[in-house]
Amino acid sequence: MAVFIVQGDFNPWQEIQKYQNSIDSLAGKIGAACIFIGTMRDFNLGDSVKSMTLEHYPGMGEKQLEVIVVEAHQQWSILDSLVVHRVGDIVPKDAIVLVAVWSAHRGDAFDACRYIMEALKSRAPFWKKERLVSEYERWVAENTTGYNLV
Amino acid sequence: MAVFIVQGDFNPWQEIQKYQNSIDSLAGKIGAACIFIGTMRDFNLGDSVKSMTLEHYPGMGEKQLEVIVVEAHQQWSILDSLVVHRVGDIVPKDAIVLVAVWSAHRGDAFDACRYIMEALKSRAPFWKKERLVSEYERWVAENTTGYNLV
Amino acid sequence: MSIKVRYFASLKEKLGRSEDNLAFVEVLTVRDLWGGANPQQSLPDNILAAVNMEYVDLDSRVNDGDEVAFFPPVTGG
Amino acid sequence: MSIKVRYFASLKEKLGRSEDNLAFVEVLTVRDLWGGANPQQSLPDNILAAVNMEYVDLDSRVNDGDEVAFFPPVTGG
Secondary structure, eight states: OEEEEEESOOOHHHHHHHHHHHTGGGGGGOOEEEEEEEEOOSEETTEEEEEEEEEEOTTHHHHHHHHHHHHHHHHSOEEEEEEEEEEEEEOTTOEEEEEEEEESSHHHHHHHHHHHHHHHHHHSOEEEEEEETTSOEEEOOOOOOSSOOO | OEEEEEESOOOHHHHHHHHHHHTGGGGGGOOEEEEEEEEOOSEETTEEEEEEEEEEOTTHHHHHHHHHHHHHHHHSOEEEEEEEEEEEEEOTTOEEEEEEEEESSHHHHHHHHHHHHHHHHHHSOEEEEEEETTSOEEEOOOOOOSSOOO | OEEEEEEOHHHHHHHTOSEEEEEOSSOEEHHHHHHHHOTTSOOOTTOEEEETTEEEOTTOEEOTTOEEEEEOOOOOO | OEEEEEEOHHHHHHHTOSEEEEEOSSOEEHHHHHHHHOTTSOOOTTOEEEETTEEEOTTOEEOTTOEEEEEOOOOOO
C-alpha cells in the first residue's frame, strides 16, 4: 500500500512494475490487477489546451489519499494498491494519476480501483489550472462523476 | 482495436506500451486508460496449483474476442482497445489475459474494460486444466461472475 | 451433406476424440447431430454449441459444409 | 488563540494571498474564522474547509494552534 505525490513527469508502467517487484512475495496470490491511468488531453470544454498547472495542498494531499486507500482496503478483499499523483506543470499526453489495485479475484480489483479514483476526484485536494492555446488561463471549476448514467 | 492470442509468456506492460506507441496519434485525445490483467495464482479452491494448460478453439477464440470488443466500442465512447489472451502451458505468476481500454473520460474506460472481461469470461472459448502440486489434474468447471453482490 | 464436428476440453477427453467427419442425407439440428455422432451418450446438460465459430442454440439447423463444435462452459481469462 | 488560515487555487488568487496568521480571544467556528479573516468577502457557496488537513463542516469549532484551510471544489485526478 503506497501513495506518492510526484513533481515532474512519471512513467506509469515503470512505476507499476517497480512496485510489483517490491511485492513479489504476494505474486502467487494475485489473480487480478486493475489499473487506471489518467492522462492530460489537449482539449477540454471545446478548447485546445496547451499546458496545465496542478496545485495541491502538501500534507493534506497525501493524508486524504491514504484515507481513501484505507477505505478501499476495508471495503474489498484486496492484496495491495498503489496511487501516484502528479503535481506542478504538465503538458498534454503526460500522466496525471495512476491507481493500481491487486487482488485474488477480479471483482474486488475493479470495484476498489474505481472507488479510489472516484473518491480521489471528489476529495483529494488538487486543483487544475489550464493554459489554452490562446494563452488564456482558467481554473477547472469542478470534477464531474465518473459513473455513466444507466 | 486489436486482439491477440499468444502461446508463451507475455509481459503485459510491454504489450500495452508497444500498442500505445502504435496509436500515438490518439494520445492527445486520451484522458483515461483502464487496464485489467489476470494472472495465474498458485492456489485454487483450497488446493496448491503447480501449473495449468489453457486450451482454446483456434479461430473461434479470435472471432469471439472481436465480437466482444466491437460490442464494447458500440456501447461506450472509447478510443481504442487491446486484448491479449495466453494459451498453452502456464505457471503461477504468469499473465493469462490483458484488457486495455483508452477513452476521453474515465467512466467509459472503466465500464468498457469490465464489460470486455466479463464477456470474455463467459463467452470466449478457452478452457483451463489445472495440475495440482499433488499431480492430480482437473478441468476448471466454470467461471463465476466478476461482480460483487451489492 | 458433410459436417465436421469438433469437441473441446473435458468433453474431448470424455469422448476420447477431438472430431468427427459425418455424412447425412437429411437436414438436421445441432441436437440431432449430437445424437448421430454420439448415439450412446446423452447430450450433457451444460453443453455449449457453435456453428462456424458462432454460438447457436441446440435447435438450430445445420447446413452442408458447416463446422459444428460442442464444448463445456468456458473458463478462460 | 493563534490560528493559521490557508487558501488554495482560485480562492487564493481571488483573495490575493495564500495565508493569514490570526490571533483571537474567543472560541469560534470555521465560519466565524472566515468572517474575521475576510470581513469584506462573504463565504463562497461551494467552498470546502479543512482543519488540520481533515475535512470539516463550516460550523466546526477551531482550537488554538489549528491550521484551517479554505478551497474551491477539488479538480485533481
